[in-house]
Amino acid sequence: MTALLEVDGLAKAYRGVHAVADVSFGVAAGAITGLIGPNGSGKSTTIDCISGFQRPDRGRVTLDGADITGLPPQRIARAGLVRTFQTVRVYDQFDLVANLLVAIEPFRTVGWHDALLRTGRYRAARAAAEARARELLDLVGLTRLAAAPASILSYGQKKLLALAAVLMSKPRLVVLDEPVAGVNPTRINEVAGILRKANEAGVSFLIIEHNVEFITGLCDRVVVFDQGRKLTEGPPAEVHGDPRVLDAYLGIDEHGDHVAEAS
Ligand SMILES: Nc1ncnc2c1ncn2[C@@H]1O[C@H](COP(=O)(O)OP(=O)(O)O)[C@@H](O)[C@H]1O
Ligand SMILES: [Mg+2]
Structure with missing residues (x-):
């Protein structure tokens, strides 16, 4: 093996x-x-x-x-x-969901043209990423802070957010x-x-x-x-x-x- x-x-x-x-x-x-x-x-x-x-x-x-x-x-x-x-x-200035969405930018499978035109393909990919972000915020126990800027998190909470980000x-x-x-x-x-x-x-x-x-x-x-x-x-x-x-x-x-x- x-x-x-x-x-x-x-x-x-x-x-x-x-x-x-x-x-x-x-x-x-x-x-x-x-x-x-x-x-x-x-x-x-x-x-x-x-x-x-x-x-x-x-x-x-x-x-x-x-x-x-x-x-x-x-x-x-x-x-x-x-x-x-x-x-x-x-990213201190971004909210928690945005922090997680940024994390998968390099993994994006829809092109700039889809993003620019907000095609169905782009909207579907975006919805899936947001759903994944919320699932992971739930896993790390930060759901109630989803819309808050990361700057308000404690050091330990930032570490949990960073963990959720790599799981995206x-x-x-x-x-x-x-x-x-x-x-x-x-x-x-x-x-x-x-x-x-x-x-x-x-x-x-x-x-x-x-x-x-x-x-x-x-x-x-x-x-x-x-x-x-x-x-x-x-x-x-x-x-x-x-x-x-x-x-x-x-x-x-x-x-x-x-x-x-x-x-
Ligand atoms: N960027 C670097 N430039 C020069 N020396 C480094 C660098 N990174 C680590 N070292 C040296 O390499 C050795 C191993 O460091 P490191 O891998 O950070 O160990 P650990 O994570 O186990 O504490 C140490 O002697 C450290 O000083
Ligand atoms: Mg080390």
Whole structure:
């Protein structure tokens, strides 16, 4: 069985610094897979390479068997892989429905000529997109704010809106960079519930997150990075009890730098 996402021998350096040295892992179709590791271990660089926001130096990324290595983000998104960012990105001045409609502009299947003339084809596509937007606002619990500008949302609510936005195009795989970082602890379970529901509806996830409880409760499998390499992978309970994983986290000082071994 081939995985939905396969990453094979991925490497990326920034001016000679190996952010990602040589990593291989997969995400099975239907799975929620976690990606953990200390600060600076190469998690964000890896998902930047997977989603087309960085071009890998080496390695291969396939989605459902199709080679997507080095393609631009929009091509990868059209192939069914979308992502969110560590820093939340929403359009403050637009209302929530408009935020979601903007999100699928790159996926539009009707031409400018249909849009200009407001043809039946355009109106049907627009109605379908609006219906989808309302369905997703309902999923993330923001229906009552549908017509409000995104500027009034709390940080956690903006993260939920960004999540709804990436789901607009009906992706097969969604990559999330720290979905509950900075989110009020009382709302973290709510986010887990939303992701579970989306997963049951057929979306697979790859999730970078430091919150151990969140990852353990949600993921089937966890991949652990350390210093640009895959340290280990397995079920969350197993991985969190692994002394090598503890070592990787303890070997880091508060600036995210590796502490030199005493000789
Ligand atoms: N755009 C960049 N330019 C230069 N170095 C970078 C860049 N992005 C990341 N790095 C470096 O690559 C390493 C891995 O970073 P990153 O992928 O952000 O790790 P993580 O997401 O696990 O914290 C770090 O040493 C970081 O400083
Ligand atoms: Mg990061």
